[in-house]
Amino acid sequence: MRSGNPTLKESTFLDLGTGTVVTRDGGAMTLNGTVNKTGFLLLLSLITAAFAWNQSTVPLANGEMAPSAGVIGYMLGGAIGGFILALVTTFKKTWSPVTAPLYALVEGFFLGSVSAMYELKFHGIVFQAVLLTFGTLFALLMAYRSGLIKATENFKLGVVAATGGIFLVYLGTMVMQMFGMNVSYVHGSGVIGIGFSLVVVVIATLNLVLDFDFIESGVEAGAPKYMEWYGAFGLMVTLVWLYVEFLRLLSKLQSRN
Template identity: 60%
Template sequence: MRTSNPALSDKAFQTDAPASGKVMTINGTVNKTGMLLSLCIFVAAVSWDKAFTAAEQTGSAAALFPWMIGSSIAGLIIALITVFKKTAAPITAPLYAIVEGVFIGIISAFFEMSYPGIVFQAATLTFGVLFALLLAYRSGLIKATENFKLGIAAATGGIFLVYLASMVLGFFGISMPLIHDSGVIGIGFSLFVVVIAALNLVLDFDFIENGAAQGAPKYLEWYAAFGLLVTLIWLYIEILRLLSKLRSR
């Protein structure tokens, strides 16, 4: 099995099932994914409200910018801990949902202030893509073949390198041309990233299904739910970026 989602690597399920017989199931993973999504959305709603309240009182929500940066850094740290210590997932996965909820709520508010209505559109499209791809996967319309997995993994790695280069150049005041603009190339790049992020969901579905079939330990339900949340947050942010570029034209 192979997936380009770093949280769901090839070795994620290479561990013996516990003697108690409590093993990972698809239903258990779905339930825990729902819990994490609900927690993330609740915290995001609170952060969203705080951002708009700050904007109404001071004329700007800039005071919450450090919270957005801090939560994104905290999310990265918790994600790395979860990836390297999978047994901690029942604790770290909810923590990740909380800090990412702070990040999602604030950044969504910033986008909404600039482009009213964009958050509802992005959220609708994100869940629409999730259910459409799940239906396509379950019906067999999309199959996670080895070549498919290799292609998505390579594309995801390439996107990561582009974003990494953009971030490093940003420290020196250099902006990577074209891809962040609202021109044809910038929109095309964002559309490509959205497609790759969406197709990562197919790989995740396949990996979770195989993990459950192998009788992986019960705690990996939290780990798998965490991996799906990582992909969904990435997809949502990329859809926000794409819609903002389209709206700014």
């Protein structure tokens, strides 16, 4: 079993399907339980995202909106806090009933502040990105459940390799920018930049298929009940990534108008 999502790696569900574990934790992982917990995590992130959105902008004398003094704090605090909680959840899966909701709350601050900044520059972009994200989620879920898309071993290997490649590109461009090197051809609104964003969106979308397959495998293996929280957390990590990439892609497209 493989997933491009680093929180749902190959060993996540290994040795979790024993009767001893299920009895001790009071039940086994179910698909409906994971779906319900995913919805709950999304709701938590929406609450803090709405708060951060309202706090990230201030009205000017001419009636227009501008970034607030605290927007960077919400952005960096949410990103760093979310990263730390993601690491804790990944290495301490039994803590996921507590750390997964905390991750959703903290990540909401990042999403709300980032979304507010994009909306200031490109009016309507956030609504479009939300529609694209959840439209992609439901379309991929229907395709997966109907059997139109199957996560074969070659498919998994390809997505994992592509996800790792994207990570290396992002890491490399960050290092280059730190040394003052221009990498606008990747992050800019040119043909290469838009093409790169399209590729990243496709890879993030394919990671949803791997996440569905991985969660379903956990259900079939009889993983303990707390893994519903972990599965929901892993799926949300991919959704956050997909949403941010849609924002980037749409901003590049609108910059050309």
